[in-house]
Amino acid sequence: MLRKISVAELSPGMFVVDSGLSWLEHPYLFGQEGEIKSLAAVREIAEAGYTEAFIDTERGTYAQGRSAEPTLAELLARETDRPAEPAVPLEEELVAATAVYQDCLCIARNVLETVKAGGELDMDEPTSLVDDVIASAVRNPDALVALCKLRRHDAYTFTHGVNVAALSVAFGTALGLDTLGLRDLGLAGLFHDIGKTGVPDAILNKPARLSPGEFEQVKNHPGYGRQILEGRGLPEAVLRGVAEHHEKWGGTGYPHGLAGEDVHPYGRIIGVADVFDALTSRRAYKDGILPTKALGVLYGMRERDYPPGLVERFIKFMGPYPVGSFVRLASGHHAFVSKSNPGRPLFPELLLTFDPAMARLKPRKIEAKPDAAGKSPIIEVVDPARHGIDPLEFLCPTGR
Structure with missing residues (x-):
């Protein structure tokens, strides 16, 4: 399969x-056939002024080292959960992830405004930024997951x-997707x-129930999204992920009512992430719910809207107390979840921040240890906004 990519x-x-293609009409297209031997060769191509190239995804040692695109069942069967110790501590990675997140917001805004204005899309910047997202997720997936829920923005779009x-x-890294798969996802x-x-x-911001005609317009957006992106050199996996993220396991989704294994794995993964973010985000007509409650809603959708094992694996990845959660302990103290504990998810690392009277403490890390009955010391998850608290002030004091 031939694929056009940036240098x-x-x-x-x-x-x-x-x-x-003629170099006269495409002067920035590198076309010297053969395998790229080194990073130095890539730099030489870029320094020569070339910006694009066509690659054969089935040739070269790079292709040989990449397995065929896995099915969702194969992904869920893999024992590739996140390591107990991330490569970079949360507070350090939050600084880098914040910069990546802000850059992505700018690109997302530019892309949507360009499409609305009927302009031409350039895929180089989005692709480069997604690579930065992948790098952050590999270093410490908790950082981006936390930012998604802790940053407060009005521009939901x-x-x-x-x-x-x-x-x-971030979820794809836990499922064992390779770099190209993560980029497509x-x-x-x-x-x-x-x-x-x-x-x-x-229609998009309507607080009341949509009329049948309005809902029909909304149901067309996945297919229209694919139409916008077609012909821009994107892999079929990207196009299908966009077009199929509202299809359901039982065939009740849209726009085509696909069911079972007919839906692309990326459509399934994006569908779960889409619902989780929609539930936890503040909208013009509603407040978001706590991540723990959103995971409960997703659990109720398993095996009806999503295939067996997918939601359960997402919950396992996120943990019952996602990083950044503000929790009340049995002692009455309050703390932030500062690190997940894949081996014992009910006992994450905590950053103790407030005493029982909500007086501010000097933050210190503690382990959530079981009581005499083996129960978690966490009593409930609390919305920090109710107390006027910015979680990033504690979790990322140097990078806000």
């Missing part, structure tokens, strides 16, 4: 092909695509709602 995406082992991309990529997540540019804002 910035070239990696050693990729096989460049001569597309046959822009933030939602960024959140879904970040959540999907991230791009599909970022663009999953691009088709809503064809739906009137009055």
